[in-house]
Structure formats: structure tokens, C-alpha cells
Amino acid sequence: MAPKQKWLWCAWIALTLSLAVIATTYSFGPGRQWLLPGKTTHGHYQIELSCDACHTPWLGVAEKACQNCHAAELKAADDSHPKSKFTDPRNADRLRLVKADDCVVCHREHLPEQTRSMGITMPMDYCYHCHQQTLTDRPSHKDFGFETCATAGCHNYHDNTALYENFLLRHANEPDVTRAPQTPALNLLATLIEEGAFTPRPALTSEDPDGPASATLNAEGLSEWLGTAHAQAGVNCTDCHEQPDGPNLPKRWVDKPDHAACAVCHATEQSGFLSGKHGMRLSKNLPAMTPQQARQPMKPKAAHVELTCVSCHGAHGFNTGSAAVDACLSCHNDAHSLAYKSSGHFTLWLAEASGDAPPGSGVSCATCHMPREQTESRGQQLVHVQHNQNANLRPNEKMIRSVCLNCHGLGFSLDALADTALIGTNFIGRPSLHIESIDLALRRQMTLKKTKPETSK
Amino acid sequence: MRSKNTTPLIAALSVAAAATLILTGCNEASAAKPAGFTPQQMADGLFVVMSSDRAVYTKQVVNRLQNEEKVIKASEHWQDEKGLPLPAQMFRMGAETVAGKNPGFTYSLLSLWPINKQNAPKTEAEIAGLKFISDNKGTTNYYTEEVLGGQKYYTAVYADVAVSAACVKCHNNHDDSPKTDFALNDVMGGVVIRLPLK
Numbered sequence: 136m137a138p139k140q141k142w143l144w145c146a147w148i149a150l151t152l153s154l155a156v157i158a159t160t161y162s163f164g165p166g167r168q169w170l171l172p173g174k175t176t177h178g179h180y181q182i183e184l185s186c187d188a189c190h191t192p193w194l195g196v197a198e199k200a201c202q203n204c205h206a207a208e209l210k211a212a213d214d215s216h217p218k219s220k221f222t223d224p225r226n227a228d229r230l231r232l233v234k235a236d237d238c239v240v241c242h243r244e245h246l247p248e249q250t251r252s253m254g255i256t257m258p259m260d261y262c263y264h265c266h267q268q269t270l271t272d273r274p275s276h277k278d279f280g281f282e283t284c285a286t287a288g289c290h291n292y293h294d295n296t297a298l299y300e301n302f303l304l305r306h307a308n309e310p311d312v313t314r315a316p317q318t319p320a321l322n323l324l325a326t327l328i329e330e331g332a333f334t335p336r337p338a339l340t341s342e343d344p345d346g347p348a349s350a351t352l353n354a355e356g357l358s359e360w361l362g363t364a365h366a367q368a369g370v371n372c373t374d375c376h377e378q379p380d381g382p383n384l385p386k387r388w389v390d391k392p393d394h395a396a397c398a399v400c401h402a403t404e405q406s407g408f409l410s411g412k413h414g415m416r417l418s419k420n421l422p423a424m425t426p427q428q429a430r431q432p433m434k435p436k437a438a439h440v441e442l443t444c445v446s447c448h449g450a451h452g453f454n455t456g457s458a459a460v461d462a463c464l465s466c467h468n469d470a471h472s473l474a475y476k477s478s479g480h481f482t483l484w485l486a487e488a489s490g491d492a493p494p495g496s497g498v499s500c501a502t503c504h505m506p507r508e509q510t511e512s513r514g515q516q517l518v519h520v521q522h523n524q525n526a527n528l529r530p531n532e533k534m535i536r537s538v539c540l541n542c543h544g545l546g547f548s549l550d551a552l553a554d555t556a557l558i559g560t561n562f563i564g565r566p567s568l569h570i571e572s573i574d575l576a577l578r579r580q581m582t583l584k585k586t587k588p589e590t591s592k
Numbered sequence: 593m594r595s596k597n598t599t600p601l602i603a604a605l606s607v608a609a610a611a612t613l614i615l616t617g618c619n620e621a622s623a624a625k626p627a628g629f630t631p632q633q634m635a636d637g638l639f640v641v642m643s644s645d646r647a648v649y650t651k652q653v654v655n656r657l658q659n660e661e662k663v664i665k666a667s668e669h670w671q672d673e674k675g676l677p678l679p680a681q682m683f684r685m686g687a688e689t690v691a692g693k694n695p696g697f698t699y700s701l702l703s704l705w706p707i708n709k710q711n712a713p714k715t716e717a718e719i720a721g722l723k724f725i726s727d728n729k730g731t732t733n734y735y736t737e738e739v740l741g742g743q744k745y746y747t748a749v750y751a752d753v754a755v756s757a758a759c760v761k762c763h764n765n766h767d768d769s770p771k772t773d774f775a776l777n778d779v780m781g782g783v784v785i786r787l788p789l790k
Contacts, residue, residue, distance in 0.1 A: 213671070219691035223698050224786055225714050227741030268709060301669050583767050 173245035176254045177430055178525075181412065185419040189244070201238040204410065208526060212294035212533070232264045233257075241292075253529055259285065275575050287553035288532065288570030297535035297545070303576040309544025316483060316542050318495035319507050319518045321455075324368055326515045327400060336369025346372035347388055352451065359452035370400075397444045403512060405444075407505075407522030413442045414522075426466045437466040455520075456488065459501035474561035475500065503538045504528070531558075546573050631746035632735055634697075635785045639750050642683070642699065642783060650679045684711075696788055701752060703781030705771035707763065711781070715740060718784055721749030726779045734782075737789065744789040752781045 157170070167184055175183040182188050189200040209217070220226065221236035234240045243249070243256040250256055260281035270277050284290050290298060327333035341357060350372075352360065360366055365375075375396050377386040389396075394417060398405035409418035416424045423441035426433035440446055447462035448454075460481075464472060475481055480498035487497030504524045509516055527533040531552045539548035550566035551557055557566055629637070654666045654676055667675035677685065683701050691698055704722050706712045713719045721734040730751030738747050754760050760774045774780060 217688065217692070219688045222691055222694065223700070224740040224743065224745060224788075225698075225700065225718065225784075227743075228714075230741065268712075272709065302672065305672075580767070 171245060174247040175245055176247075176250055178254055179244060180430065181416050181424060181428065182419045182421060185421055188419050196239050201242075205238075209293060213296055214293050215295050216292055229265050233261060258282075262290075273579070275579065285530075287530070288549040288572050291530050291532060294530070294533055297532055297540075298572065300576050300579075303545065303573045304580060306540070306545030307573045307577055309546060311544055311547040312542060313540075313544050314542060316496050316498050316502070318497075318502060319509065320495065321507065321520070322516075322518045323400070324364065326512060326517045329515050330513050333368075333400070339366045339369055339371060344372050346376060350376070350388065350390060356451045359449070363451070363453045365453060391445075391450075394444050401444075403510065403517065403519045404522045407520075407526070408444070411523035411525045413447075413524060417443070429466075432468040433466050434468045440466065456499075459499035459505075460484065463500040463504075470559045471561050472500075474559070474563060478561040478563050480562065498542075503534065506537050508537065546570075549573070631787050631789065632748065634787060635735075635746065635748035636733075638697065638699065638785055639748070639783060642686075642785075643750070645686075646679055646683055649682055654679060684708075697786060699783060699785045701781060701783055703752075705763075705769065705774075706781070707766050707768045709768075715747075717747045718749070721747065721784065722782050725749055725751040725782050729777075730779045746787040746789050748785045748787075750783045750785075751779045752783060754778045754780050 167186065171183060174180075179189070189196055191197050216235060218236045221230050230236060241257045241261065242254045246256050251259065262284040263281040266281075266284075270279075285292060288298070296302075324333070328335055339361070341361060344352060344357070344360075346352070352372075373388075375392050376388055376390070378389050378392055378396050379386045394405055394408065394414070405414075408414035413424060416422065423443055425439055425441055427438040447458045449457070460475075464475070480502070483492065484497035484499050486492035487494065501520065504527075505520050505522055506527065507518055508521045509518050511517070512519075521527070521537075527537050532549070534552065535545065535548050539552070543551075547566070549570040549572060550568060551562060553570050554566045554568055557564060657664045657676065658666050665673070665675045666678050667673045668678055668681070669675075670677045670681070680701055687699050687701075700711070702711050702713050702718060702722060704713065704719075704726065713722050715738060717736050717738040721736065724734040725732070728751075730753050733751070734749040736747050738745050754763075754774055754776055757776060759780060760776055760778070763769050763774050763780060764772045
């Protein structure tokens with residue numbers, strides 16, 4: 136063999152081998168993070184090593200990947216731009232300009248230099264392609280740049296449930312504070328009993344724990360458990376600690392039951408938890424999230440806490456009060472979190488805790504970030520805690536309906552949510568800027584009234 | 593909580609079911625004897641289903657519950673106001689649900705004077721069709737072929753007429769309506785049905 140040919144053969148073999156090694160590492164090995172094409176967005180970085188959560192084996196993006204995790208929230212937000220709007224052939228020419236029937240056209244991953252807030256990788260004037268008519272239909276908008284449509288308090292691409300014109304008008308001229316906070320009471324037990332999923336049992340006493348001798352609870356744990364809704368409802372040790380190893384397998388004692396055990400009764404809470412930043416790693420069978428991996432400031436001493444149900448709720452106490460504030464502040468170390476204890480919201484929380492104010496009148500971290508929601512569950516109206524802390528976080532107008540409007544007027548809420556400095560101080564003080572949305576809607580209504588003496592409504 | 597309404601789904605399903613029947617009928621017919629449904633027959637058939645469903649919803653749901661029994665109102669903001677969707681919204685939600693199932697054909701309710709600007713005509717065939725049915729006072733349907741995104745379509749346009757004073761009153765008074773002088777029996781818009789052609 137000629138030396139040159141030999142050299143070529145060697146190079147070819149080396150290349151093939153290294154490609155094979157790379158492919159294997161990429162698919163199975165711990166080294167796959169070196170193969171990430173670029174920094175992953177804040178929404179997905181936690182599960183970035185679970186490549187197949189989004190990708191097909193050939194590195195395409197699976198058609199249903201986005202839908203699998205985001206379909207429910209888009210539906211809840213009454214998505215203003217569902218895919219079905221764009222598959223209509225009458226929009227073929229628009230689709231040529233923006234392929235808006237595909238999530239990843241606007242939300243491309245692994246492109247840190249190009250990624251804006253909300254994970255958008257499009258130039259911000261994307262509304263231009265379809266909504267130029269607005270400049271003539273709405274004289275008030277004629278000087279607005281298309282890059283400002285999605286400005287805080289104006290419009291969102293997906294969720295406009297608190298921003299559409301009629302809603303603005305109905306909530307115009309509201310005072311800053313409309314009423315005192317009133318968090319609805321949880322009703323899981325009643326709902327489970329109503330559904331036939333739980334048979335009422337007598338409350339348990341210190342004589343009743345049914346765990347094995349090898350797993351007796353110390354006095355502190357025992358008294359914590361006796362104070363819980365679990366003990367009151369007759370939920371004993373084995374109800375949580377005896378779990379099957381898999382479907383259709385017999386149950387056996389487990390010292391540390393995981394979230395699946397809680398989900399037997401708390402399914403809605405679990406699904407929220409697994410969808411949000413606290414539990415999404417578990418949902419992809421990755422080791423639990425720890426504050427050390429967070430991209431936001433976290434308390435160094437909490438760096439290695441593994442986030443599961445009990446990291447916030449405690450193993451036996453399940454005190455929802457401390458889960459709603461203390462648990463959050465034991466890890467979160469950003470300005471907004473640190474300022475909470477100086478805020479008016481916290482004052483209300485203290486008043487409720489000390490019994491000076493009625494139950495449900497305090498405002499905790501959870502009141503806003505894990506609000507109580509009413510949903511239909513198997514025919515029952517279940518009041519549960521939305522455990523996906525991300526569900527109403529971005530864009531923050533998502534919080535208006537589920538949270539702010541429970542106590543505040545719309546105008547105040549829009550202004551406050553648009554004021555990033557005010558968010559930093561946890562709403563100590565007043566909004567320093569004003570969002571014009573309601574004013575524009577009111578002005579248009581006045582003009583129309585002048586031109587049309589008899590208006591409907 | 594936003595109210596959940598299954599009626600759009602039912603409407604969409606009945607349209608989809610009718611379409612499936614027509615399509616299956618079409619296949620069986622062509623298997624038995626070469627003559628199947630023409631695109632026009634297919635579109636006309638779909639339109640009959642759609643307009644009948646819409647009429648039933650308007651009469652048996654909206655008119656009965658709102659005007660006769662006065663138990664619930666139909667409202668453009670039906671979710672927030674806990675009312676019934678307007679017939680036009682019902683129609684659009686049905687069309688969007690059908691589109692989500694991708695049965696091949698698409699349809700929409702459009703107008704040269706739309707309240708919802710997304711219901712304005714976009715393609716040349718839509719503009720010509722809406723003008724045609726309006727000029728002909730809704731007596732003749734409009735049929736044509738058009739190419740959109742490289743695909744050829746059979747496009748049919750059917751008049752949507754102001755059959756009651758309610759249509760006229762609501763549209764003329766609506767803040768977003770560009771036309772304020774609709775009269776009874778005017779053509780207010782049209783249903784556009786599009787079938788892909790080979």
C-alpha cells in the first residue's frame with residue numbers, strides 16, 4: 136500500500152471511531168453536556184441533558200415536544216395565536232413571512248445571543264407582518280413602533296386574557312385596592328370524599344401509628360404529624376410509607392416516599408410541581424433540582440437541598456403556612472425575596488398568622504406565585520394550590536387575573552407589574568410609571584360615543 | 593374560573609362527521625361507479641350542514657334561552673360574562689377546532705365589513721367572492737379555483753344574510769364595525785369553504 140493511501144485509511148478509521156465515540160457520548164454518556172450546541176434558555180436548562188425530552192434521535196425537534204409540556208397552559212390562556220390559525224390556507228402568504236405554525240420559529244433553543252425575555256429569538260417587531268392594519272384602524276396607535284406591541288401591559292402573543300379591550304374597559308377607574316385579600320379555603324379532603332376516592336375515617340391519636348417497629352417516629356415527628364390534616368383525616372404511616380415498587384406490584388415499607396406517594400391524593404398538586412422549575416427535573420427522571428443549579432441567587436447554605444415535596448412541606452409536619460413563606464425564603468436570595476419581609480403583603484401575612492386578621496387574609500409568597508385555583512376535577516370544584524410557580528410568572532400580566540385582581544384594581548396592577556424597580560423592592564412604594572392601555576381604551580370609547588349616539592353594550 | 597363550553601366542540605364534530613360521511617360516500621361512490629361528488633357538491637353539502645347547525649344554535653339555544661326564556665345572555669365576551677357565545681363566534685370556534693383536526697377542507701365566516709379584522713377577506717378569490725354575493729344580494733353562490741401556498745383549492749363563497757333585526761342592530765352599533773348602515777336582508781358577509789384539489 137502506498138504511504139499516502141495508508142495515511143488516508145488511518146485517518147478514515149480514526150475519524151469513524153471518534154464520530155462513534157461522540158455519538159455514543161451524546162446519546163448515553165454523562166459527557167453529553169459538552170455537546171450542547173449553546174447555552175439553553177432559563178426555561179429548559181434544567182432538563183437540557185434529557186435531550187430526548189425535545190429532540191428526535193436525529194436531532195430534529197419532536198413535533199409534540201413543545202405541546203407535551205405547554206399545551207395545557209396555552210389552552211388555559213385562550214391562546215390568541217393557536218397553530219390552527221395559521222394552517223388555514225388563507226394565511227399561506229403570511230405563513231411564508233413568519234412560519235408561526237411552529238413554536239420553534241419564534242422560540243429557538245441554544246441561541247443565547249439571540250434570546251430575549253420569554254425565550255423569543257425573533258426580532259421584536261414580529262407583529263408587523265400581520266397587523267399593519269392596526270396603524271390605520273387605531274389612530275391612537277399610529278406612532279407606536281411594532282417593536283413595542285408586546286411591551287408590558289399592552290399585548291402578549293399568547294395570553295391576552297387580562298389585556299383585551301373590553302376587559303380594560305370593564306376594569307377602568309378601579310381604585311388601587313379594591314378589597315382585602317381573601318384566599319379561598321382548600322377543599323381536597325371534601326372533594327376526594329365526594330368523588331368516592333377516600334372513605335372518611337376517624338382522627339388518629341398518638342396510640343394509632345401503624346408503622347413497623349423499625350421505623351418509629353421520634354416525639355417531635357409524632358407531635359408534628361398529630362397536628363396535621365393527615366392525622367385528622369385518619370391518614371396513617373402506612374398510607375404514605377407503604378408503596379409498590381411498580382404498577383401491580385405488592386406494597387412494601389419505604390422510609391422516604393417520593394412525590395409519587397403524595398400524588399395518590401395530591402395528583403393536581405403533583406402535576407403542577409412537576410411542570411414547574413421545582414419539579415421539572417423529576418418529571419424527566421433526572422436527579423432532583425438543587426438550588427446550586429439555579430440561575431437565580433440562592434442561599435449558599437441551601438445549595439444542596441434536593442427539591443421534592445418534603446423539601447418545602449417537611450416530612451411529617453406539612454405546615455402549609457411555613458411552606459408558603461419560610462420554605463421559599465430558605466433558598467431564594469434575590470432582591471424581591473429578600474425585600475418581602477419589609478412589604479405590606481408580609482404585614483398582612485403576620486396579622487393572619489398571629490390571629491389578628493381572619494384566615495385567608497395574609498399575602499405570602501405562595502399567594503402570588505402558587506395561587507389557589509379552582510378547577511374542575513372529576514365533576515367536583517376543587518380548590519387547590521397551583522404548584523407550578525412558573526404558571527403565572529412570565530409575562531407577568533398572567534398574574535393579573537389569578538392574583539392581583541383579587542385585591543387590586545387593574546390600572547394599579549398593570550402599572551405595578553410593569554415597574555421592574557418596584558418588583559425588586561417587593562412592591563414597597565408606588566408604581567413610578569403608568570401604562571396607558573386603559574386610557575387608550577377609554578379615549579376610543581369616548582370618541583366612538585361622540586360619533587355614534589346610540590351604542591350597544 | 594373561565595367557563596368551559598362544549599357546544600363549539602359538538603358543532604365542530606357534527607361538521608367533521610358530515611364531512612367524513614360525504615368523503616366516505618365519495619370514496620364508496622367512486623369505487624362503485626366512477627362518478628363521485630364534484631367539489632361543488634361537496635362544498636354545497638358542507639355548507640348545508642354548517643348553516644343548519646348555525647340556524648339551530650341561533651334558534652334553539654340563543655333565541656330560546658336569551659329572548660324567550662330569558663335565562664342567559666349571548667355575549668361577545670361570553671367567558672368573562674358567563675354567557676353564550678355569539679353564533680358567529682360559535683361558527684369560528686367550530687372552524688378552528690376543525691382546522692386543528694386537519695380534515696383537509698377549511699372554512700370561515702368573512703365579511704367586507706368585519707367586526708373582527710381577522711375576518712376580512714385576504715385572498716383575491718375571497719375579495720371577488722364576497723363582492724359577487726353582495727352584488728347579487730345573496731341569490732347566487734360564488735365558485736372558483738385558487739392557488740395558495742403552491743396548492744390548488746376549490747373555493748366556494750355563500751352569502752350570510754341579515755335574517756333578523758338582531759344581526760343589523762348588533763353590527764351597526766358595534767364599536768368595531770366599519771359599517772353602520774346594514775339593513776334587514778342585506779348580505780353581511782359570507783361563508784368561505786375551501787377544498788384542496790389534486
